[in-house]
Amino acid sequence: MYKDILLSITGIETFPVVSLLLFVTVFTAVLISVVRMDRSHAQALAMLPLDETSSVRPVGEAPR
């Protein structure tokens, strides 16, 4: 039943090849972009969880 649906998709045999190329391309792009990434920008992003917007602080913790 589901095979008929899959088989009715034109050019489905190229899907795996397209997928593999997509995978290799994106993976390479991520590596390149990360290597070239601005270090200070990365550090600023890493600080995101530590931005306190709330007025509540646990007891005994000094305000930052």
Add this chain to the structure above:
Amino acid sequence: MSVILTSPTAVVPRTIPTVDEQVRTEQFAYDNAVVRQFAVATAFWAIVAFLVGLMIALKLVYPAFLSGLPFLSYGRLRPLHTNAAIFAFAGNAIFVGVYYSLQRLCKARMFSDRLSAIHFWGWQLIIVLAAITLPLGFTTSKEYAELEWPIDLLIAAVWIVFGWNLLGTILRRRERHMYVSIWFYLATFITVAVLHVVNSLELPVGLLKSYSMYAGVQDALVQWWYGHNAVAFFLTTPFLGVMYYFIPKASNRPVFSYRLSIVHFWSLIFLYIWAGPHHLLYTALPDWAQSLGTVFSVMLIAPSWGGMVNGLLTLRGAWDRVRESAVLKFMVVGVTAYGMSTFEGPMMSLKNVNALTHYTDYIIGHVHLGALAWNGGLAFAMLYYIVPRIYGTKLYSERLANVHFWLATLGILFYAIPMYVSGITQSLMWQQFTPDGVLQYPNFLETVVRLRPMYMLRAGGGTLFMLGGLVAAYNLYRTARQGTFIAAESAEAPPLVAQKRAPLSAWHRRLESRPVQFAVWTFASVIVGGVIEFVPTALVRSNVPTIAAVKPYTPLEIEGRDLYIREGCVGCHSQMIRPLRAETARYGDYSKAGEFVYDHPFLWGSKRNGPDLHRIGGKYPASWHFVHMKEPSATSPGSIMPGYPWLYDSTLDTSHIEGKIITLRRLGVPYPEAFERAAEANLRAQASSVAESLTRGGMPANADREIIALIAYLERLGTDIKAAPSAAATAPAAGTGGH
């Protein structure tokens, strides 16, 4: 008024020009109420999951423990335990982490309080329905996807509500950049949705009975694509999101390398989705798919360890705090266990290692290292971090938290180590030949009784871990009692529109500020692996060579098979003989892909507490099964299998047999036209013949009892291939005897 963004360590200047100093900030409040609801549910279901786990652990030591009651039998409780641990305990813990951290990372309240409420109560309803239906024997038998189709639909609906709330919050955020945790949450939502839908495709027969859309090899491939990625995207990615948020929060320092986290994320979601076939090595799955699974599993070490290192190195220079903080202790042990599990996984994907560990207790040790230390550790660390904060107080007792930590750690060791020893022991015994070339332990039972001490130790380890959980629940309850709940935690931040966009040079930086595009890319990534693996297997007929002698099950055998599914026999017995000498010598001819073409669902199993049953047909007379199933130790002294006395009292329900035949035909099983109308008569005839043979053997039996159907199914198993092809070619498509 403007928000002053300062860093605690003051070494990293914030360089993103996000705040227009002239713009007023917006006042809003974080929703802590939903966080508290999920936290209470996490603690409650944790204890339930541990308790059911302990019950089935004890049943493997003392088979008589709580025996004789169908809804408390091992086969029915095992899926309850796994579902409770994964979806109730870890699931609720995920939602605690997501609802707490997402609001703070987005500097926004959850998108909709109503959606949050529907999500919470919907999820608890699913769990309660699971806790009712699984012990009653309503199961699809597909591991971690056992729930029947109406509950599957409910899961899909509630999951969409969660995703809607998640995406809505992200779209309404006041922080332009999505922190790495949010990516992991997004990937979790998208991928689990895809996995759940694809694996749950089934055709209903009745309200609580359905047949998988796929058969045999394809069903196995889809199931383990799902099963493996349920571990990846339900038990790993959301917890990585939690790790990336809570380790920096608890240690008060930024993550070690943000750049590493980007590589970690993309490589993890890209690679994980391909690795599913490593659960099916040496099976009847096509070889190329097995190899693909192995290669990608080994590659997975890189991103997994990258993530572990990133988490642990975040604590560099702060190790003194680990000594004092139970939160960090649980985090460190959790992340370390993640590293160990993700090393074990790829190693066990190598065929030679897999031949040793598959079907054994080693796997049980492996998954519990992950579940107890990684998921459990992070969940409890999160609770210890969040509960005091939402109650505006300190943890009631740091000392009790440390007691919990040691109980949990010792519990994990006493659980995992006996399982590793037991797994390797049983595997080596299964494979041991004498110098004469025959199996040294031909009786499977010899290998079972040897493991009993290890099973006792494991139950002890589980008890320690559960005691720790109880200590935690008490500590958190007292913490809540001494504080005052802050349901709405006020906060302020400038709106997103008022913030200047960062110069968007790098594409990933652009992507990080565009959640919808980000989600689309994530979706594309996870679809890739699934498509490559699945499409060729589904379409190329030569992948599953048909065997002329293999015929559809008879109506009575279908009913027997459904009883096999209901009682959870697949939890302890595989139906997949690997092409290894030790297996063919013990069980008979290895299993061929073509033998399973009518198996909706497949029942290959993943664990051998008992022997493989694929070639059980014809091995024993019906009378042996009749005695054995009632009281296994009668035929097999020392057996740890429970008896199934209720199968002898209950009358077989044949009211759905017509619908079952129609449904299976619709799925591609070649029953002749109008066969469904003859099905009931066919069933009665075969049942009478089984009952007569039992009576002849001195065991008077009623033909209308459930046990008759189960025996008919067991007698049929794996016998088709033995029939001569020429004889089989002339046999009717759905013969009355089938063998």
